[in-house]
Every structure is written in C-alpha cells, then in structure tokens.
Amino acid sequence: MDLTRRDLVKLGVLGSASLAVPLMRVASAATQNRLAESALPAPFTTPFALPPLAVPTDYDDTTDYYQMTMREVGAEIVPGLITPTWAYDGVSPGPTVVNRFGRKTVIRHTNHLPSVHPQLGYQPWTSVHLHGSESLPQYDGYASDISLPGQFKHYRYPNSQESRTIWYHDHGVMHTGPNVYMGLAGQYWIQDELEMSLPIPKGRYDIPLVVQDLMLAADGTRLWNDNDSSGVFGDIIVVNGRPWPVMKVERRKYRFRILNASVSRSYRWQLDSGKPLVVVRTDSGFCASPQRVKSFRHGVAERYEVIIDFAKYPIGQRVVLQNLSNKNVIDYPTTKNVMAFDVASESTSKVNNAIPAALDPYNQTMALTESMATRTRQFKFFRDHGRWTINGQTWDDVVESGFTKTLANPEPGTVELWEIQNPSGGWHHPVHIHLIDFQILSRNGKPPLAHERGPKDVVYLGENETVRLLMKFKPYHRGKYMMHCHNLVHEDHDMMGQFEVGTAGDDPIWSEPAAWE
Amino acid sequence: MTVLTADLPTATTSRVEQVAAIATVAILSVVGAGIHLYVAPEHFEEWWAFGWFFLVVAAAQVATALLVLWGRALMLIVAAIVANAGTVLVWVVSRTDGLPIGPPVLDMTGGLADPTKGGYGTHAVGLPEPVGVLDLTATVCELLVLAALCALLPRAWRRPVVDGVLVVGLLLWGLFLVGVL
Numbered sequence: 001m002d003l004t005r006r007d008l009v010k011l012g013v014l015g016s017a018s019l020a021v022p023l024m025r026v027a028s029a030a031t032q033n034r035l036a037e038s039a040l041p042a043p044f045t046t047p048f049a050l051p052p053l054a055v056p057t058d059y060d061d062t063t064d065y066y067q068m069t070m071r072e073v074g075a076e077i078v079p080g081l082i083t084p085t086w087a088y089d090g091v092s093p094g095p096t097v098v099n100r101f102g103r104k105t106v107i108r109h110t111n112h113l114p115s116v117h118p119q120l121g122y123q124p125w126t127s128v129h130l131h132g133s134e135s136l137p138q139y140d141g142y143a144s145d146i147s148l149p150g151q152f153k154h155y156r157y158p159n160s161q162e163s164r165t166i167w168y169h170d171h172g173v174m175h176t177g178p179n180v181y182m183g184l185a186g187q188y189w190i191q192d193e194l195e196m197s198l199p200i201p202k203g204r205y206d207i208p209l210v211v212q213d214l215m216l217a218a219d220g221t222r223l224w225n226d227n228d229s230s231g232v233f234g235d236i237i238v239v240n241g242r243p244w245p246v247m248k249v250e251r252r253k254y255r256f257r258i259l260n261a262s263v264s265r266s267y268r269w270q271l272d273s274g275k276p277l278v279v280v281r282t283d284s285g286f287c288a289s290p291q292r293v294k295s296f297r298h299g300v301a302e303r304y305e306v307i308i309d310f311a312k313y314p315i316g317q318r319v320v321l322q323n324l325s326n327k328n329v330i331d332y333p334t335t336k337n338v339m340a341f342d343v344a345s346e347s348t349s350k351v352n353n354a355i356p357a358a359l360d361p362y363n364q365t366m367a368l369t370e371s372m373a374t375r376t377r378q379f380k381f382f383r384d385h386g387r388w389t390i391n392g393q394t395w396d397d398v399v400e401s402g403f404t405k406t407l408a409n410p411e412p413g414t415v416e417l418w419e420i421q422n423p424s425g426g427w428h429h430p431v432h433i434h435l436i437d438f439q440i441l442s443r444n445g446k447p448p449l450a451h452e453r454g455p456k457d458v459v460y461l462g463e464n465e466t467v468r469l470l471m472k473f474k475p476y477h478r479g480k481y482m483m484h485c486h487n488l489v490h491e492d493h494d495m496m497g498q499f500e501v502g503t504a505g506d507d508p509i510w511s512e513p514a515a516w517e
Numbered sequence: 518m519t520v521l522t523a524d525l526p527t528a529t530t531s532r533v534e535q536v537a538a539i540a541t542v543a544i545l546s547v548v549g550a551g552i553h554l555y556v557a558p559e560h561f562e563e564w565w566a567f568g569w570f571f572l573v574v575a576a577a578q579v580a581t582a583l584l585v586l587w588g589r590a591l592m593l594i595v596a597a598i599v600a601n602a603g604t605v606l607v608w609v610v611s612r613t614d615g616l617p618i619g620p621p622v623l624d625m626t627g628g629l630a631d632p633t634k635g636g637y638g639t640h641a642v643g644l645p646e647p648v649g650v651l652d653l654t655a656t657v658c659e660l661l662v663l664a665a666l667c668a669l670l671p672r673a674w675r676r677p678v679v680d681g682v683l684v685v686g687l688l689l690w691g692l693f694l695v696g697v698l
Contacts, residue, residue, distance in 0.1 A: 002534055003668045010679045011667060014686030015660045018605045019653075021693045022612035026648050123634035125626065144626045173625040174635050228647040385559030399625050509627045
C-alpha cells in the first residue's frame with residue numbers, strides 16, 4: 001500500500017496502545033505483585049494448629065447459645081506478613097462448633113466487616129449457611145437473605161440429623177466466593193450415639209483439617225483472580241490457616257475430618273508412603289463399611305473423614321499428605337505437598353484405635369433404593385453465552401421472578417431421583433443440594449467411586465459426566481432451598497437455582513430478616 | 518454536485534495496492550461483523566442496549582465492506598475510520614476500566630441492600646471484562662481495516678486523518694501511563 005513508513009508508525013501508536021494496554025492490564029491482574037515463591041515459607045516448617053472450639057455463651061435444657069462476630073483481623077499466614085482476613089470470632093477458620101444430636105443450637109452472627117471489600121470494593125453483606133444441616137429456610141443462609149455490616153441475625157439449627165461433619169460459611173448473594181476466600185468458613189460437628197459407640201479415633205486423635213488455597217500479594221493482601229470466571233486457584237495451600245504445616249503424631253490411628261473450603265480448587269489426596277487412606281465418613285454420615293483407597297478426589301465443599309494409621313511407620317518417619325490434583329485445575333509447584341505428619345512418639349492411648357468392619361449399615365439415605373423414587377428429574381449444568389446456568393436458568397431469573405421461580409417442586413415425604421449432567425469437558429462442578437442428604441447411585445452408568453459410597457450433600461460432577469442421585473424429602477421439610485455449583489466463582493456468576501418442597505414453607509428472606517444492632 | 522471519491526489516479530495509489538487495501542477492508546470488516554453478530558445474543562441477554570450496540574457495529578462493518586467495493590466516497594471512508602477507531606476505543610475501555618454505563622442494577626437482595634453497592638458480580642458497571650479470543654480478533658481486524666482505509670485516502674486527506682489517529686493513540690498511552698486506564 002501507499003502508506004509511508006511514517007504513516008505506519010503513527011497508526012502503530014494506536015494499534016500498539018489498543019492491544020498492549022488491555023493485555024498488560026490482564027497480565028498485571030494475573031500477577032499483581034504476587035508474592036514470590038521464594039518468599040513463601042518452606043513446606044513443613046510451620047507447626048500445625050487446630051481451630052479453637054466454640055464456647056456457648058448460654059444454654060438451657062434444649063439449646064446451646066453462641067455469639068459470633070464476623071470482623072476483619074490481621075493473620076500472619078506467611079511469616080512477617082499480615083494478611084487482612086475475615087474471621088468468625090477472630091479466627092479463620094472459625095471456631096469448631098461441637099453439638100450433640102437432638103440438642104438445638106442458636107448462633108447470633110453479627111456482621112462487623114468493613115463497609116467495603118478492600119480490593120473488590122463491594123459492600124460485604126453476608127448470609128451464613130450451615131452446609132449440611134436441614135435448617136428451616138430462614139436459617140439456611142439463603143443467598144439473598146443478607147446481613148449488612150452493622151446487622152445481626154439469630155440462626156437456629158435443629159441438629160436433628162445423623163452425626164456428621166458439616167461446616168458454616170458465607171453464602172451472601174454475588175459475594176460468596178470473595179467472602180469465603182477472605183476466611184469466612186469453619187467446621188460444625190453433630191455427634192450421636194452411633195459415633196460415640198464406634199471405636200474410631202476420638203478426642204485429641206479426631207482432627208479437623210480445613211484446606212484452602214490462596215494467593216498473596218507482596219504486601220500480604222489476598223489476590224483475587226477468577227480466570228475469566230472459571231475459578232480461583234492459589235499457590236499457597238493452608239490447612240487450618242497454616243501454610244503446609246507439619247503435625248507431630250503418635251504411632252496410632254488418627255481420624256482427620258478433611259473439609260475442602262477452597263473457592264474452586266479440587267484435590268486428589270494420597271500419602272507419599274503409598275499406604276492407604278481409609279475413608280469412614282462422607283459429607284452426611286458414615287459409610288456402611290470403611291473404604292480403603294490409595295487416593296481419592298475431593299471437590300470443593302465435600303467432607304471426607306479419613307483414618308490414617310501411623311503405627312505402620314517407625315518413630316522419626318515423615319509422612320506427607322499429597323495432592324495429585326485433577327483435570328482443569330491450575331496447579332503450581334507449591335500445590336502438590338499439602339501437609340506432613342512427623343511420627344514422633346509411641347501411642348499414649350490404646351482406646352478408640354480401631355477401624356470396625358461395619359460403620360453404619362443402616363443409614364437411612366444409603367438404604368434408599370431406586371424403586372422408591374416417585375419422580376426422576378434432569379438437571380444440566382452448563383455454560384451458556386458466558387454465564388453459568390442450571391437448565392439454562394440463573395439466580396438472576398430467581399430474583400427477577402420475585403424469588404418464585406423454581407427448578408423443582410418435590411413433595412414432602414417422597415423419594416426422588418435426580419440426574420445431573422455436565423456436558424462439558426472443560427470444567428467440573430461440585431454440585432451442592434441444600435436441605436437433603438443423597439446417595440450417589442451411579443456415575444456415567446457405573447457404580448460410584450469407592451470413597452463416595454456414603455451419604456452426601458455435594459457431588460463431584462466431573463467432565464462429561466452424568467451422576468444419578470437418590471434422595472428423600474422428609475415429611476416435615478417445607479420451603480425454598482438452593483442448589484448450585486460450589487465452585488464459588490460459578491455460583492456467584494449465577495449457577496444457582498432453587499427448589500421448593502411442598503407449599504407454605506417459611507419465607508427464606510422475610511420470616512426472620514437480619515436486624516440492626 | 519461532485520462527490521469526492523477515493524478512486525484516485527495511480528499516481529496516488531497503485532492499482533495493486535488499492536485492490537489489496539479494498540480486499541483487506543472488505544474481508545476483515547465482514548469477519549468483524551460476523552464476530553459481533555455471533556456475540557450479540559449474549560449481550561442482548563445482559564442488556565438490550567449492549568445487544569443493539571453489537572448489531573449496529575456489525576451492520577456498520579458490513580456497510581463498510583460494501584462501501585469500499587462499490588463506492589469509496591471520501592467522507593464515508595473517513596466516517597468508517599472514525600467508527601472503527603471508536604469501536605476499538607470502546608473495547609479498550611471495557612477491558613481496562615470497564616464501561617461507565619450498563620444495565621440497570623438488579624436488586625439481588627429483595628430490597629435489603631443498596632444494589633449499586635454490589636460491586637463484584639455479573640452486573641457491576643465499571644468493572645473490566647476479560648480479554649477473549651473473539652473480541653481480540655475483532656479488534657485486530659478493526660485496526661487493520663482502519664489502516665487499510667487510511668491507505669485508500671488521497672495524500673491530502675491522509676495526513677490529517679493519520680495524525681488524528683496518532684493523537685488518539687498517544688492519548689491512550691498517556692492515560693495508561695498516568696494510571697487512568
């Protein structure tokens with residue numbers, strides 16, 4: 001063409017600016033002063049720590065009462081750096097709440113978070129979800145039932161289900177991912193006679209492990225990069241808030257209640273020794289019998305209770321819990337080794353040091369059979385024009401309908417079979433159904449994996465997979481509850497809908513809204 | 518009335534070069550139009566105004582292709598240059614600072630909060646969108662079309678137009694360097 005070199009240079013100024021400026025913004029957003037790998041603590045130099053136990057502020061014949069305040073604290077995740085962290089009662093993960101079956105719990109949650117998120121600039125409204133509890137709709141952490149900074153809400157929990165490890169975390173609409181990423185998560189246990197009667201590790205040998213990943217900037221603040229709404233993947237793995245900790249153990253069995261509280265990252269656990277992990281309990285209760293596996297995958301929000309027998313190792317040996325990772329997860333050199341166990345001494349207790357052959361052969365959810373189902377429903381989790389949807393619907397649609405639109409309307413007291421499909425090979429979805437427990441009937445027509453043969457409330461919906469779930473809506477269940485992808489970036493970008501059990505359930509927003517202090 | 522056209526003597530632009538420029542404008546405008554048409558439905562879902570914007574841009578790009586094939590009126594070429602530059606600028610702002618306008622904010626909280634303070638999420642105004650393959654491709658097409666359109670201009674017109682493009686480019690770099698973009 002007849003453009004002179006000078007013309008081309010002039011035009012090139014616009015061309016270079018138009019392409020380079022956005023791309024440099026993308027590059028800087030991805031690395032944003034990311035804390036250098038060399039500045040991270042060496043693995044297994046940080047001592048392991050347990051979250052504190054929550055202490056009731058009051059109690060009566062039927063109920064224990066707690067008060068928790070959500071507020072910002074400075075946490076020293078990496079030595080020498082203070083990381084602004086959102087904590088329940090000053091700690092992240094939050095205090096472990098231990099409950100007896102049948103005894104009720106009331107928690108007064110107060111939102112004392114800052115008026116805006118320090119990086120993302122939103123007003124941090126909250127909605128506390130007790131994940132795995134059959135709470136009434138107004139206490140279930142319905143996403144749009146929010147508490148603003150300065151407000152509080154009493155959450156009432158029945159503790160009416162079989163013993164289980166569940167967890168509380170934020171579920172505020174649009175902000176669940178960043179709120180949980182900032183630290184709003186903690187374990188909640190329900191214990192019952194069955195659990196207490198089993199000779200499995202208890203007390204100081206019964207250990208909560210809250211696993212999260214995060215990425216820090218050089219100044220210690222958390223970096224949020226959701227990779228075009230696909231997921232947040234950090235290069236630092238923390239267990240109970242400590243990076244790659246090391247735990248001293250005795251030569252005996254330990255039970256670990258592993259909660260994946262990451263925003264998006266799934267894990268695949270194995271021991272570097274090659275010895276098996278024994279899965280005894282899934283999200284919602286015990287397996288019928290122990291499941292010995294060399295490795296198992298663990299999606300976001302799932303809980304697995306695993307027994308590791310350190311009697312198999314000599315004193316002085318280090319055993320590393322490793323993450324082999326899964327498809328479509330962004331890994332870093334630092335995300336393989338998660339924590340270490342140093343076998344330090346002989347066992348000081350011989351009780352509750354067994355793995356019985358039968359754990360809970362009569363679990364109600366696992367006793368359901370396909371022939372009991374009165375209805376089969378299909379749900380397709382897919383990305384549609386950049387938006388994450390369930391059957392093409394989003395939480396926007398629910399909001400725009402005045403919170404009336406539902407994906408399903410099961411009747412109380414009925415058994416249903418839900419088929420959930422992920423037609424994509426590019427991502428997986430950890431699908432969570434509120435309120436109910438379910439049994440995984442099949443995965444792509446095959447039996448469920450060994451480690452997931454127990455009652456569940458989250459299912460790992462892998463790439464190009466269809467899972468079939470069997471569930472019972474109890475006669476007293478009523479109201480609107482959410483179902484969603486628990487990759488919290490997908491959830492916040494609307495892969496969430498609701499179902500309504502029966503009619504005339506309590507309104508999840510207006511039955512008991514938050515109040516100002 | 519005399520209509521100024523870019524069909525100028527070969528002293529200004531050789532025939533081969535002119536054909537190359539015309540082909541560049543026609544083909545890449547159609548490619549850009551195709552991309553904008555393809556993504557228009559998802560933008561309609563987001564907000565009707567976004568959807569119409571993409572349709573109008575696609576229509577303008579088709580019109581540009583037709584213009585260079587069958588007319589090349591000078592003022593229309595200049596208009597096409599301005600339109601392409603404008604489309605590029607909208608894209609740059611959307612990928613850096615975020616567009617200053619957007620759909621009405623949906624109250625996700627049933628009236629419990631001020632929805633404009635939602636910030637992070639799918640409905641926020643002023644948040645940058647991610648750079649994708651399609652939008653980057655469309656922008657490259659628009660920049661090449663812009664250059665080819667400049668090549669079709671007679672010398673007397675080209676200098677001020679190219680200088681104007683230079684000013685816009687310098688402005689972009691300046692805004693970036695001072696941290697506005």
